[in-house]
Amino acid sequence: MSASMACLTVIPARLASTRFPRKVLARLAGRTMIEWCWRAAKAAKLGPVLVAVDSREVADEVRRFGGEFVMTSPSLPSGSDRVWAAAKGRREPVILNYQGDMPLLKPATLRATVRTLNKGADIATSVIALNDSARQEDRNVVKAVLAKNGRCLYFSRAPVSSWEHLGIYAYRRAALKRFVSMPPSPLEKSEKLEQLRALEDGMLIDGVIVHERPVAVDVPSDLRRAETMLRRGKK
DSSP states (O other): OGGGGOOOEEEEOTOOSSSSTTTTGGGTTTHHHHHHHHHHHHTTTSSOEEEEEESSSHHHHHHHHOOOOEEOOTSSSHHHHHHHOOOSOOOOOOOEOOOOTTTTOOOOHHHHHGGGGGHHHHHHEEEEOOOOHHHHHTSSSSSSEOOOSSSSEEEESSSSSEEEEEEEEEEEEHHHHHHHHHHOOHHHHHHOOHOOOOOHHHOOOOEEOOOOOOOOOOOOHHHHHHHHHHHTOOO
């Protein structure tokens, strides 16, 4: 990546997550979730990595494994707001939001997402082919509707597409600042998907097709699936 496209990776780490409280401190093969994510971000070699924490307990854990953190308010409404709170005092022109719930993500996926910004969009995000009919019908699985050139046209929880959205975002600095300054939009409220706020405001989002299906740890049973993958050597 050129110096003009230097990237700051921010991992938002909220302790009181709704569906799996304290999951960022849950242990997977001897490491906490947040340490796994930090290691993946460092391995991507995109630039500095910050963990945006909202509690002293998580800050202590990040300090223990040698990471850098920024304390953010527990009252912030979303991970995107937490990322901007951590990044706004920095100067990197690209900000990668790597949510701390995909501990086994491959660094190549992070790099591919950031590279996609070179196509000129405001935001880049990653998608994977969705061939499982059960997942297509699952409203917890977010689908991305893509144009032929990869531009994202819509996101939905309904079975509207054969692309699954992975929820990793690379922003141009100005785009993230603009995004968090806007109030939630009508479509965002309807679908409960914040990326629709950007589309409704005319921002351009490009999708990059990747080929790994990371385990997103939303509930304790997902952590057990990740443990199984590690045992099978499918990291």
